[in-house]
Amino acid sequence: MLTKIMAQNSIVEVKGLVKRFPMGSSGFFTALKGIDLTVSEGEFMGLVGPSGSGKTTFLNIIGTLDKPSEGRVDVLEKDVGSLTSKQAAQLRKEEMGFIFQSFNLLPVYTVFENVEFPLLLLNKSAGERKKRVMETLEWLGLTSKVDSRPAQLSGGECQRVAIARAMVKRPKLVLADEPTANLDAENSHNILRTMLKLNEGLKTCFIFATHDEKVISYLQRIVHLEDGRIAKDMKVRSSGTL
Template sequence: MEPIIKIENVTKKFPEGEGEFVALKNINLEFQEGEFSGIVGPSGSGKTTLLNIIGSLDQPSSGNAWVMDKNVAELSHKESAQLRNLHLGFIFQVYNLLPVYTVFENVEFALLLQNKSKEERRKAVMQALEWVGLENIPNKKPSKLSGGEGQRVAIARAMVKEPKIVLADEPTANLDATNAHAIIQTMKKLNEELGTTFLFSTHDEKVMQYLNRIIHLKGGEVEKDEIITAQNPKS
């Protein structure tokens, strides 16, 4: 089966003083559709840089990163935005909800960018809120939400457009154990029900116990690529 993400000899360098800092060194990875995988490693190991490249927010200095058959290295700004808009969902460490908008409007925003009709948006948003168990509080403002609720809204926002891939950067870092388990279980359920590919950047043990595959990064290199259980490919 064609991988949904294919990282091929990717190196990423950043200018540092008069020299340069190598964040990723010749990375080669493949992810199949429906994976529930994680990239783990200490700070500065290149986790976020790798997620940014897969999310087409950054481009490799050399090598190729294929996401949904599109080479991130060759995409224009507009094409990158389109890839994110149609196929990628992001979940962050802090929930990053737009504070002036309600729960409903935060989730709806992604669909506005896709020019969906009002009725289509309403249906999709309510469905996404149902997936995360927040269908009863669509009009709440983010400031009134608990940490767990905020992160669930963020999941609903990432999932509302039913993307092929969700990139989650330390999604449980700000949550207590109960909420962390609840959030990760929600994502696992969506992975199993919708076949969405989830790729985490994490060092949270609670997250790791749910992952099917763990890629260990160290100093910008893949130290270990560990398959925990059988994948759960989309049927």
């Protein structure tokens, strides 16, 4: 019964995931070597490990930006391996948010336009777009920067804009790849506190790929990856206990 309930609440289910990349003329490099993992709704978890351990590859597959070579990955009840590129784009557009190490803000857009972008793709009305963008920017303390362009912002502000962009459509899942790598300690803590607040307030599931100790200290669950395999999977704290 417990297993069934868990399965119903799971947001990501991975079974026997293998990912190989072609290398040279005939060889392959195996980045992920048989991963099994279940991530539930509202988790604040991290894929932790050294460079080359397969964190980003794993995150890309969960984010439907890449496909598994073997095994099955279900994200929000969709089999990633069998999704067409259009279906995968639809899933990302409606249910997922992404936060990148280098922020990846659109340089010619203002803060407002960057945050508005996912809603534009969802064909939301101008009124709704404005309301939701302003609401999200208010959460993140960016209302004074609405008309600024990314080049006029600090690294911390850029990452907050990226979080706002990821959160504006209220996704079920946010994937964050080394979100604090380009930030100083103070900004990193601010960003992490913000994301934790969003996770607790909106029950959005956050999956991080990181090797930053600061990030690790905020996680509820840590999945250690080593050489493409899960070395350890541990729950370090419960929600709302930080």
